[in-house]
Amino acid sequence: MNERAQDSATDVFYAVTLEQGRPAWTVHGPGCEAVTGYTAGELQADPSLWHRIAHSEDRLAVAAQADRILKGEAPPPLEHRIIHKSGAIRWIRNTPVIREDDLGRMIACDGLISDITERKAVEEQHRLRAAQMQAILDNSPAIIHLKDAQGRYILTNRRFQQLFHLSAEEVLGKTPHDLFPRETASVLCNHDKKVRAALAPLEFEETLSHDGEPHTYLSVKFPLLDAAGVPYALCGISTDITGRKQAAEQLERVCAELFQNEAALKTALEQLQLANKNLQATQAQLIQAAKLELVGTLAAGVAHEVKNPLQTILMGVDYLASGLPRANDNITLVLSDMRDAVTRANAIVRDLLELSAATAFEPVEEDLSSLVERSLRLVKSETVASKIHVSCELSPNLPPVLLDRRKMEQVFINLFLNALQAMSQGGVLTVATRHGRFGQDLKMSGPAFAHLQPGELVVIAEVRDTGKGVPEEHLPRIFDPFFTTKAVGVGTGLGLSVVKNIVDLHGGAIAIHNAPPGGAVVTLVLKTQHNQA
C-alpha cells in the first residue's frame, strides 16, 4: 500500500496477542496513523496509549469492552471517540474478533477499527434535523399526525398527545378506530381514503371531541408519495377553528340582526320623512294661517280708514267729471282711470276682508253642480266677451255638501275669471263635477290633500283652461296673498288666496297643476254630509 493510500485509509486492522490471558503485544495495520495520528510503532511501543487516546467520556466503555474480550466473550462492536494526535475528536468503530487455538483457547484478539467520524457527523445532522422537526411539530398549536399506508399512526405531535391524553407510544401503530368513537373514526378514515385516492392535498372540516367538548377542526391532509408516486404515508394538520367558527356564526347572526335593524331603521326613517313632510306641510299651513290672520286683522283695521278716503276721491271725481266740458278727452280719461283706481283699491280691501274670513260663514246643504252652474251664469258676460267656449261636465247626482253659498260662488267666480284671464286669445273653459271615495275611486296625492282620510266620500270640482298653464316654479306660491303672475293692475293678487281661504273654511282641499297639452287644472275637493258624524 502506498503512502497516499495509507493516509486516506479509514480502516485499521489490529491484532492483540495474549499470553496467559494478558495482552502481550499489539500489531496495528498501516492505516492506524491516518485514523489516530499515531504510527503503528508508537502504538506498539506504548501498550496503554490506546486507552489514553480514548475520549475521557468513553474510556469506561472501552475498558468494559476490553474486559469482556479478555474474559473470552465476543462483545459487539463499540463506537466511541478518540483524541486524534492532532487534538481532533474522531469517531471510530471497534469490531473485535476472538482468535482461538486448536484447543479452543483464546490466544489473540483481532479487530477492525473503522473511522466513522463522517458517518457520525451525518447522523448528528439527521438527529438535529429530526429534533428540529419534532420541536416545530410539538410547538405547533395544530394537531399533526402521520399515518402509514395502512392508516396506522406513525407520528403525532405533542398537541395531539395532550388533547387526547395519550403518549406517543400509546398512539404509535394504532388506527383512528382504536382511539376515537366509531362515528368519528369512520369520518376520519373516509377523509384519509379520499386523500389517498386524490393523491393531492384536501381540506376537510372535522369534529373531534376532547375533554367532553366537541371541537371543529379545519384539517389539511396530504399524501406522502414514494419515488414511484405511490402514497406510503398520509399527513394531517388540523387547526381548531371552533372559536373562529363561533365568531363567524355570531358575526352572521349580528349581520342578520343588523340587516333586520337596518330594514326597521329604513322603515322608521321613511315614516319619519313622511311625518316630517306632513309636519312641514302643516307648518306651512300654520304659517299661512298665521299670515292670513295677521292680514285679516290689518285688513279689518284699515278697511274703515281706507274706504273713507276712497269715498272722498270717488265723489271728488264724480264732481269734477260733472263740470267737465265734453271735449276734454284727456281729463275724462284721467278721471276714468281714477275711478278705476278707486274700484281696484276697494277690491283689494274687500279681498283682504274676505281673506281674513272676517265675514260670517253661513253653511247650508247644497248641490255643488247647481252652485257651479249659478256661478257660471254670473260670469256669462265675461266669457262671451273673452270668446271662451264653456264645456260643462256636471254630475247630476252629487251627494249634498255643506257650504256657504255666497263664499263658494265667490270661489268659482274667482277661478272662472282667472281661467278667462289665462285665455286672453280665447279657448275652452271646462268645468266638471263628480264624487267618490277619496283615495279609492279618486286618486290624489300631495300635501294639499293630506288631511283627507282614505275612503272618505268627497265631491270634486275641476276647473280646466286651455291657457299657457302656471310656470312650475310658481305653483308652490300660487295661493300666497299678493302673489300674482298677472300684469300690474290686473287682479289684486288675492283672488286665489281668498279661494284657498274659503275652501279651508269648508274643510276642503284645493290644488293646481298643469295638464298636458297645456293649461291649468284646479281641483277642488269638499267633504260630503255623509262624513259628518
Add this chain to the structure above:
Amino acid sequence: MKSQKKRILVVDDQADITRMLKLNLEQTDQYEVRMENDSRLALAAAEEFHPDLILLDVVMPGIDGGELASRFAASPELEGVPIVFLTAAATKEEVSGRGGRIGGLPFLAKPVNTTEVLRCLKKYLG
C-alpha cells in the same frame, strides 16, 4: 217757506266726505245738503234742519251711527224721516247679501259713487 229742494242731512266725522256729498248732491239742484261732522251735535242739527232724509256714518267718535239712529227715531221732530247708513265697515257684497239693511235700516257701503247715492235718495224720497 220750505224749500222745494229735498233736505238731506249728512252726518259723518270726515269733513271731506260730507263736503263731496254736498257738492255732488246740490249740483243736481234737487237737494239741499247740511253737513254735520260732530256726532254729538247731530241730533240738534237734525231737529233744527228738519231733513227729509239723513245720511248717517256708522263708525264715528263720540256717538256712533247706531246710537244716533236710535236717538233720531226717538225724536218727535224727526218722526218718519228715513235714515240711510253710509258705512265703511261693510262691503258691497254684504250690502246686497243683507238686503241692503243694517238693523232694519238701509245702508250704502263706502266707497259709493254719486249715481248710487242719487238712486238711493230717489228710492226713499221719490
